[in-house]
Amino acid sequence: MTQAASATSEVHFAQPNLGEQLAAMSDQALDGLDFGVIGFDGGTFVTRYNAFESKAAGLPPNRVLGQPLFTVVAPCMNNFMVAQRFEDAHDSGEALDATIDYVLTLRMRPVKVALRLIASPASGTRYVLVRRAT
């Protein structure tokens, strides 16, 4: 991974306060990360989608950006384990930062991943971060 040693390689999937870091990063900087980043707004419309996630999911950003995350882009997350956690955090006005084991269904194939769910009342953008199990 030496050739990927850019400024952004200092940002890791599991590090604390990741939400603030991501908010401060440009889209180009997000593209340099080695895990998937999906940012979405209060209406669940996808606002940020990095190169890693686009490549792993096989979806070009233009087919994802502006689409509702839980009904069109990732229906597999539309349950109490993911979608409802964001709703609950919003309703209670509390911050959310949780990492869970999950299974995504890319091209009909089940793929084990870790998902990190990040939201804070102060920020308009929420994040689902995806780390593929190695």
Place this chain on the structure above:
Amino acid sequence: MTEADRLQEERDEHEALLQFLYLAPTGLVQAALDGAIAMMNPVAAQLLMPLAADSSLDNLFTALEGVAPDLRLLCRDFAAPQGIVCDGKYLHIQAGTQGRNAARVLSLSVVKLGETRLMAVLTDVTAQVRRERELRQTDAWLNAIITSIADYALVRLDHEGRIESWNESIGRVTGFTAAQTVGQSYALFYPAGATTREHLSDRLREADRDGWSLDDGMRLRADGSSFRATVMISPLPELDEDGASAYSLVIRDVGDKAPAGERARHAALSDYLTGLGNRRAFFESAELELERRVHVPRPTAMIMIDADHFKAINDQHGHAAGDAVLRHLGDCLKHTFREVDVVARVGGEEFAVLLPSTSMAGAAAVAERLRMLVAAAAVNVGAASISYTVSAGVAAVDAEATSLEALMKRADQALYAAKGAGRNRVVSWTEALADSTAAALEGGDGH
């Protein structure tokens, strides 16, 4: 057309097919015959992930173990090279653990595609099930009208359900004489254990509210034999001499054969291995019973029963022996509990019983009877003679615990305590258990 064009066309077709499956608004899974998952679409993951205790979707049977414990066996026993293994089987998901908009009932169909592949189709049918229950009442009403009947008896009941007078039709259908009937509760026509005092008055109340109350089941003749009947109670328009309401009770002898609709319904509500009720039967009947309780309070108890060290039995003697033990336990349950009790297999080796009009102490006594019955028996499988035991947790409705979830949680806590205290025992729920098990279960997924 060039070779390159044809390849491109094939790729496009493949892509379109993939998208078609991927975006289907229903859960699709392809698995091997042992349940190993090869393909699934997003809706399948959405519905299955909350059920998979280990957060992995490697195996369909494992993921559905908690809500369809008989699925593995059902698929294994399906001998034909291809065909429908199950069609629209309802899977009931325990409420309360999954938050508000969660699916409560899933419909599962499994198709065997050949010697190596199964296809499973999953749909969230929570809303349909609620509507279906209402429709079923109407169905029963129609059935009663069109079913050809052998004979019927017309009985007049007073406001408390006592038989007011005798007539020839009562004698013809049931064999009871005037001296045996007049002044008696209409419980007279039920076999022992098939109803409770509260259920008898529930029916009168239902008739007041809806204009009629209908049920199917076995009824008793004077000579002790029983017959299949459809029974309808409706309020009479005129009041009796004391100004109280009165009812007409029509008992229709429908002959030996259950109507086809009822047979299909019975199959949908039965556990394939043990012949007991399944989770669907349990949740439906238990919720109905607790609803009735809201109008007319009465004691209601629940027992959760678990076969001790069941995994060790499976490991030591094999799955066929494990199945034989579960069938044996099912027979012991049928033998021990009343017809009016709701007895069901709700998990792999876990059984639940709801006992209408029964106190905690009463339920604990029956559970103890079951425990002794099981402990004294042995199951013969091939050359092996397997002895096993059960643990049971007992809970009862009180001011704090009135919902099915609350009652199940308490019975589970008591069961957990019975396991913790060394198994082969019955523990009744106390407040102290709630605190200690809450602490013990902290951070874990329960037992």
